[in-house]
Amino acid sequence: MTPSTDLLLLAVIGLNLFVATSSRLRARIRACALQGIALAALPIAVDGANVLTDGPGLHVALAVIATLVLKAGAIPYALTRAMYRSGVRREVEPFVSMHIxxxxxxxLVGLAFYIGGAVLPxxxxxxxxxxxxxxxxxxxGLYLAMSAKTALSQVIGYLILENGVFIIGQMLLGEFPLVVELGVLLDVLVAAMLMAVLVVSGQEVTEFADLEDSRPSLVDDTSGGAR
Amino acid sequence: MVEVIIHIVLLIFGPLTLLGFIDRVKSRAARRAGPPILQRWYDVAKLLRKGAVYSRTTTIFFKAGPMVALACTAIAALLVPLTGDKAPLSFSGDIFLFSGLLVLGRFAMLLAAMDTGSAFEGMGASREAAFGAMAEPALFLVLLVATMPCGDASFSTAFSQMADTGGLTRDPGLLLAAIAFGAFLVTDLARIPIDDPTTHLELTMIHEVVVLDHSGPDLAFVTIGYALRMWILSAIFVHLLIPVPSGAPLLAVGTMLAGQFIVAIGVGITESVIARLRMTRIPQFLIAASVIAAIGILVQFLGVA
Structure with a gap:
């Protein structure tokens, strides 16, 4: 295993921390894009540069390019565009404070290390x-999606969750198999969904984007529940 | 023996020059000619020739502060290897003495600041104490990452082990430790993004306001102590990133000097391009540093080779 793989994986973990603590939507989207670049570089780091030319080279090269274009290009672009067009607040307002x-x-990172290092072989x-x-x-990613107040930051959480699935797939299955490519294809789906939900339906977005009101309230407001 | 002499010569001539070099980097980044690199030497020489002014409300604590701080830093400087992997003073557990001396030096300065009875200095002392305490876990976690592989809590053993095994290239946890240590360094030295060393507004100062009342030789001691602190902390930073070769003192000294001046360039450029953090964001910055160092420990536990 090359040290560059370890460094890439550390960079991914560092970006997780950054996304969880950054209060700017724009910075979060950029960190997401950086994570996409790291993911695209992962197969090359794991197997060396000759993975692109040997054996099923074209296969891998296509997957790498698809990852790069979608995760580091199209999706962040669509999110940034949606952010500006829908007029959501560019400051993230999470339910829990940044320190917590x-x-x-x-x-969560510690738990992941415990499970990945001590429990799983x-x-x-x-x-x-x-x-x-x-x-x-x-x-x-799951935590971010849960704690997000707006649709946009929820999507960011979902994308990071998906990045995690991608890494696990890559690490468990070694050579780039069809399953991982399906993951990439899922990204295409997400990108399409993003476009549809957030960008195209411009005006409704403003109403939809604030999830706080669209959640079913557990306490009936009129009956004097704590608000 | 020769190495001890080189070590002490480095400690005498290095620190103030390094500070002057940072000033030069900052002025170059702002397209100014800037003061000469030896300007800090001229300042200290001038201050040493002056008399000190003491307020009537101050006591012995105020006079002792700069001296105790300088003495603590000077002893701590003997524990950090500068010429290869052996320091003049090293024993099992010297990292605890090192961090203890750093804290004792700061404590002496805080007592001196509060001794003046000035509201501004009390405020600065409170901030410096708070942020110093929050940075302490990061320092200890970093030292844990550095010393855990060799099983001996000593700088010299840890760094010689790193030089033998290849350091960073074999142990990615050290990279995380270095990042966290960088955060500790800017906090301890009160540089941007924690504190702006050139600020002129007492309300926003952290470190500068603590030394506001010192004058003459006392201020010279404060400056020398600060420069020495910067010198040894940047040396540790370089050690974490580059496995300094042992056995060839000349090569080792060259590597260390080059590394330290590159750190100085980094500090200067950082200060030229980013603004300081809002005071309320600093705790988050320091918690993040501790978290990064803690992940470094987790990485080591996994035995990444």
Whole structure:
């Protein structure tokens, strides 16, 4: 296993922390794009540059390019556009404070390391960081999607969750198989959904974007419940 | 023996020059000619020739502050290897003495600041104490990452082990430790993004307001102590990133010096391009540093090779 794989995985974990603590939507989207670049570079780092030319080279090269174009290009672009067009607040207003969010994220990363390092058996020939990095990305993404107040930051959380799935797939299955490519195709779906939901239906977005009001209220407001 | 002499020569001539070099980097980044690199030397020489002014409300604590701080930093400087992987003073557990001395030096300065009875200095002392305390876990986690592989809590053993095994290239946890240590460095030295060393507004100062009342030789001691702190912290930073070769003192000294001046360039450029953090964001910055260092420990536990 090359040190560059470990460094890429560490960068992914670092970006998770950054996304969880950054209060600007724009910075979060950029970090998401950076994570996409790291993911696209992952197969090359794992198997060396000759993976693009040997054996099923075209296969891998296409998958790498698709990842790069979608995760680092199209999706961040669509999100940025949606952010500007829909007029949502560009400051993230989470339900929990940034300090607690940071500590929670750190806890999730620790949990991922515990599960990935102590509980799951380590596959021979893979980076020991692979599963922990993937799991922590998945957990942080889930947490972000849960704690988001607006549709846009929820989508960011979902994208990060998906990145975690991608890493786990990559690490468990070694060579770039069809399953991982399906993951990439799922991204296309997400991108299309984003376009449809957030950009095309410009005016409705403003009403839809604030999830706080669209949630079913557990306490009836009129009956004097705590608000 | 020769190495000890080189170490002490470096400690005498390096720190103030390094500070002057940072000033030069900052002025170049702003397209100014800037003061000469040796300007800090001229300042200190001038201050040492002056008399000190003491307020009538101050006591012995005020006079002792700069001296105790400088002495603590000077002893701490003997624990950090500068010429290869052996420091003049090293024993098992010296990292605890090191961090203890850094804190004791700061404590002496805080007592001196509060001794003046000035509201501004009390405020600055409170901030410096608070942020210093929050940075402490980051320092200890970093030192844990550095010393855990060799099982001996000593700078010299840890760094010679790193030089033997290849350091960063074999242990990605060290990269995280270095990032966290960078955050500790800017906090401890009160540089941007934590504090602006050139600020002129007492309300926003952290470190500068603590030394506001010191004059003459006392201020010279404060400056030298600060420069020495910067020198040894940047040396540790370089050690974390580059496995400094042992056995060849000349090469080691060259590597260390080059590394430290590159750190200085980094500090200067950072200060030229980014603004300081809002005061309320600083705790988050420091928690993040601790979290990053903690992940470094997790990475080491996994045995990434």
């Amino acid at each position: 969010s940071l500590l929670l994220t750190a806890g 380590r596959l021979p020939g893979t980076s020991p960081l692979g599963i922990p990095a993937g799991l922590s990305t998945l957990l942080v």
